[in-house]
Structures are given as C-alpha cells and as structure tokens.
Amino acid sequence: MSARHPIILCELSKEMKSLIDDYVKTLKAHAPQIGKHGMNEAEFWQSGLFQAAIERLRGTQAATTSEKREFIEKVLDFLKQQGKITDWKFSGSGERHDYEVRVGDRICVIEAKGCLDGNNTNIFQRPANADEFIIWSLCQNPGSDPRHNAWSGIHTRLSAEMISRKERVDGLIIWDMLYGTKGRICPNLTAAPGRATQIDTTQVPPPCLYLFPRTVPDARNNPAPQCWKINEVEFLKILYDAFQCDDQDVVEIGINVQMSGPDVARKTIWKRGNNVVAESQWTKIKRAQ
Numbered sequence: 001m002s003a004r005h006p007i008i009l010c011e012l013s014k015e016m017k018s019l020i021d022d023y024v025k026t027l028k029a030h031a032p033q034i035g036k037h038g039m040n041e042a043e044f045w046q047s048g049l050f051q052a053a054i055e056r057l058r059g060t061q062a063a064t065t066s067e068k069r070e071f072i073e074k075v076l077d078f079l080k081q082q083g084k085i086t087d088w089k090f091s092g093s094g095e096r097h098d099y100e101v102r103v104g105d106r107i108c109v110i111e112a113k114g115c116l117d118g119n120n121t122n123i124f125q126r127p128a129n130a131d132e133f134i135i136w137s138l139c140q141n142p143g144s145d146p147r148h149n150a151w152s153g154i155h156t157r158l159s160a161e162m163i164s165r166k167e168r169v170d171g172l173i174i175w176d177m178l179y180g181t182k183g184r185i186c187p188n189l190t191a192a193p194g195r196a197t198q199i200d201t202t203q204v205p206p207p208c209l210y211l212f213p214r215t216v217p218d219a220r221n222n223p224a225p226q227c228w229k230i231n232e233v234e235f236l237k238i239l240y241d242a243f244q245c246d247d248q249d250v251v252e253i254g255i256n257v258q259m260s261g262p263d264v265a266r267k268t269i270w271k272r273g274n275n276v277v278a279e280s281q282w283t284k285i286k287r288a289q
Helices: 014-033 041-047 049-063 066-081 146-165 187-191 234-242
Strands: 087-090 099-103 106-113 132-137 171-174 197-199 202-204 208-211 250-260 263-272 275-279 283-285
Touching (some): 014 041, 066 099, 132 234, 146 171, 146 263
Parallel strands (some): 208 250
Antiparallel strands (some): 099 106, 263 283
16 A cells, blocks of 8 residues: 555544553453363463454454444434435445435445444445445444555545446445544544534544445446546435535545456555545455456
8 A cells, every 4th residue: 555644533542552552451460360160271272262252252242233333323313304305215234235315316325334434434335226335344343444444444445346346336435423533533523623523422533434436347438437426426415515515525446447458457446636645555455447
C-alpha cells in the first residue's frame, strides 16, 4: 500500500491499544488460577481450556447482531422522522440483504457487515429491485483498527468480489455505535464537537462514506470506470446532509483492472476530493477467468 493520508479518519487510540495489551498480559498471567478446573499450571495450558474459552467468546461476539441492528434502525427511524426517507423495512431474515429503504420511488438496499476484515464481507448479492446497493460496516470489536479494516475490506475483499462476480456495489458506510468514543477516536469531533448529532440518547459523529465505480470494472472492456459522486447516490447524500458531513468524510474508490497473464489484476485508488490519499499495488485475482 502507498498511503499519503488516512483512508479513514477514525482510528484506534494509542491509549486503547495500550490498555488492551496490558489486559491481555494480565489475563494470561492469571488464567490458570481462574475457575474450578482443578488443574495445575502445566496441566491447564496443555488442556487447551484457555484457547477453547477464547474461541467460545469470539464466536458469541461474532454472532451478536442485535447491537448492529439497533444502531442502523435508530438511524433509519431518525431519517424517517426528519422526512429524509419515505420508509424502511428489515428484510434480513428471508433475504440475502438486511434493509430496504424507500426514498420516493427509489429503493436503496443495505447489507450490514461487521469489521470488513473477515470472510463475511465477501458474502453479498445485489437484488434486482435495488436502485442503489450499499454495504454498511459496523464493527463491534473495540480493539479493532478501523484503518486496517477499511483497507482489507475495500481492496482485499470487496473489489475482488465485484470484479470476479461482475456485481456492482454503489457505496460503503463505515459507521457504528463505537465511533466517536474514547477508544475509537473521531478527529471530526475532536476538532469540532458541535458536529455530533443526537439520536435517541446517543451522540454520533458524521459517518465515513465511500463511493464505488458506476459500472463493474472489466479488464478488457471497462478497465478504469468512473466513480459515483456524492450527490448521485441518494442514500449516501441523505446521510451526508443529515449528519453534518463535509468533503473529508467522503472518499471515492477507484478500481482499475488489467490482464496479468491469465489472471485479472486490480489496483484500488482512494481519493478525497481531488487528492489521491492512498493506492494499492497491482494485485491478481487468480480465480478470475
């Protein structure tokens, strides 16, 4: 990666990183004394009990969707109350996407994801009725690095899936209940606390909005498609206006493709305004035809 400026302004604070590292050391040091397992220290570490407990906790956390749904639905209710959207419905239990938002005669379909650095990011399907298809990343892991997740999700996963499956994603939202907290600092609020918006009992910062190419990149016929602009993706423009965004909160994601022998290779380019803030190397998609 060649990076000139952050691809996402929010970051994991140094204080939180230090707290997590210290807690991990303390937890490992005291782990054999926790619980009623009756094993000595050597037996405890040989048993795999600690690793099994950690994996159980990870699985429980990953499977929890209620907090993500609650945040999205509070935002959608707020937008409906403000008259910004006509209506919305949850469709996640029976469809491959989670929400359908109606703005006048247009339908925006939203697929909710986690931190973007996992395989779940690769699973999406644009429905036929979608005028706009948006992925919304909500990361519940307080120790996760937003900048790593944004890079991994956009370049490593989403761009490869869009190209190989020839499926268009119009935009990406990276925004959740942890953004703007002490552990996940939002520079927007640090510089201008008045940019927070009250939703129910929560103060939220402006969302981070990403605009993808208007058409699916293709190495032979469409190697460098143009990106959408913020006023062309209606749901993202609604968020931009309703939550006090400015030009720093919007990034265009250019995806260029070319043939590399029998494989397709892509380069991902991040632009904020007229400035290129980061770009990847050319990366092969070996599974592409």
